[in-house]
Amino acid sequence: MEKIAIVGVAQTTYERRKKDKTYHDLVYEVTVAALQDSGLTLADIDNVITVSNDFLDGRTISSMAVGEAAGAHNKNISTVEGDGTFGAFYGAMRVLGGFRSTLVVAHSKGSEGSSRFITNAMFDPIYQRPLGLDSLSSSALQANAYMAKFGIAEEDFAKVSVKNHGNAKNNPYAQLPMNITVDDVMRSKKIADPLKLLDCSPISDGAAAVIIGNEEIVEKSKTRPAWIKGIGHCSEEYFLGDRDLADPRALRNAAERAYAMAGISSPLEQINVAEVYDAFSYMEPLWLEGLGICKPGHGHKMIEQGITTMDGSLPVNPSGGVLSAHPILVAGLARIIEATLQLRGEAGARQVDGAGTALAHGINGPCGQSHCVWILGAEV
């Protein structure tokens, strides 16, 4: 693969409701900020990928609302509907395919919609929607399947919430920095068994942007590049009943693709920091298993073993993760941005010392049906 890198990043702070700004405004804010971060001007941007979802925005052709805010006037442009990691994947392919640079920008305002109706619409309209399945209830099924298969306790998941909300205290962009205990999580309001309020990510508003460039653009940018070493995505079956929800095999496949490109054979040793899509507390250990960072059924032991905490050998979600801010679509792009900041050494209080290789991860569809994995490196 040719050498391409992330040369500019920007994100808004994430909040429950950004009442003073439309998503047009949010996209403009991060577009300008990403250009400033990179030291590039709009003239250096060859093409734009926007990331949006018609259900979330309550608009058909949701991309129509943000093109000009993303600086795409008179430029080539396209739109990915899905997590920001997938949008950035397409942005990277466009640089590999001939453009010098791609601006990728994602937005969402969870405050302006009903997550229940929006995520219910992921499910089969005849057989499953009337059951009331949505992201919460389907994820509860997945958490139960995972607990039953490996004998995991709810307290094991609670520890992930405690860790990630604690990490969020070091992240000025996070929505929910919190000092909480396992007991707090266990006593929080039951949402969908076994998930309690503090096992769940919040509803968030926000936007994020990254600029991906070839070597010419890397030269021109003022930032230290985060080189794209490996990327991979993969989807598994659709119907929940057709899947082993405790075995994220699409993630394994996506990770294998990214690792093969990046030359990673032992992820636990070779990756220094990981930002994974923990929309619910149980997801972090499950995805670590899918990523091959630990054996199946061992994900929940990683915190106790001191591996995934900030002082561990592979800190996971130093930003506080998706549990601490969950702007849908934006959240995956935020994982890439956090990984980039770690490699630049610009992650402030959440910096992992000497991070040379970072992993970012995003999901699409119910219960992580489709995954996208990114490996970024500080060195070419």
Added chain:
Amino acid sequence: MARRVAIVGTGQTDHCSHRPDVDGREMIHEAVIRALDDCELTIRDIDAIVIGNMDHFESINYVDTWSVEGSGGVMKPIMKITTGGTTGTSVAIAAYYHVASGLFDRVLAIGWEKNSESDTTAAIITCSDPIWDRFSYSGAIPSLATEAVGYMNRSGATQEDAARVAVRDRTHALNNPHAHLRKPITVQDVMDSPMLAYPIKLLDVCPRTDGACAVVFAAEGTAEKIAPKPAWIKSCAVRHSITWFGDFDFNAGLMSLQRAAKEAFDRAGIKNPVEDLDVAELYLPYSYAGLKWIEDLGFCGPGEAPEFVGEGNTDMGGKIPINPSGGVISTNCIGATALIRVAEAAIQVMGKGGKRQVPDVVNALATGFGGCFWSDVVVMSTQRPY
């Protein structure tokens, strides 16, 4: 360095107004199987999939993950691209970059729509800004009607001139077994059809169609082994520049098409489009576009389109046949519509057009239209690019 990319196979459903016999996934599956059969591949040979439609028509969120049992995406990379009417060309261009990037060798592009499951206008209304645009330019027809009036005032074109475009496309559709509306019409039929929004009448506009289209893209080195005569992608260019309908200059040409075409033609070495192109599959959602927009493409000078079309230059056997497939006026399964333009142009390059084949095609043009007067342009050829 980007790799060269070609289209090696296409597949379409037999489009019609209502497919109660299949659900969306099954309809997608039909098109995928036909595309794979066309190039003698199996789903195992496909490295990645790109899919697109318009969410609110069928009210399915995350179509990429919902569709996998129909698209063949189980345990494969799949992503969703959606840009409104231009979705089909956006999907094709995304498949092109999947291959050009060097990451994937054989990629399947899918566009589909089951309009019978939707209230199309109710859904399209919501593309406009809820405060400023939605009450003046709701749905697809009002902004097009405004454009048509602007063009007529400027060029002196008549309603009959526009009707001639609809007659051409509907006549061409008689040669296409996949087309939805396969019944000949006359200029008088168009003139007698009910007025929807002046000057657009029922037979001036596209229908609502159930259908799917799938196209297989392959890299140089692989493509020649799959297809005896691959359709090489020479260039593609896109302009989605406007967000507000109020920003569109209804008294000027279609800026997005002028600029996208210029970029694509320059890169493909097309200097005189009528001479250098052998056939064009244009996303003409209504008849007046078949006059105004061919001026923007440089097929003729400003105001000359009524005469250019009237003289038969765009008919089968003319200087530059437009829409041998019957075009959008004969078939409009929206998320698939622009991909069908790409597929039909590729069919012409590959020489697989049957009764709708234009003889000796070297260069073919496909366009997409959608959103807020946006345009996509794809040029393909029997000759390798560069």
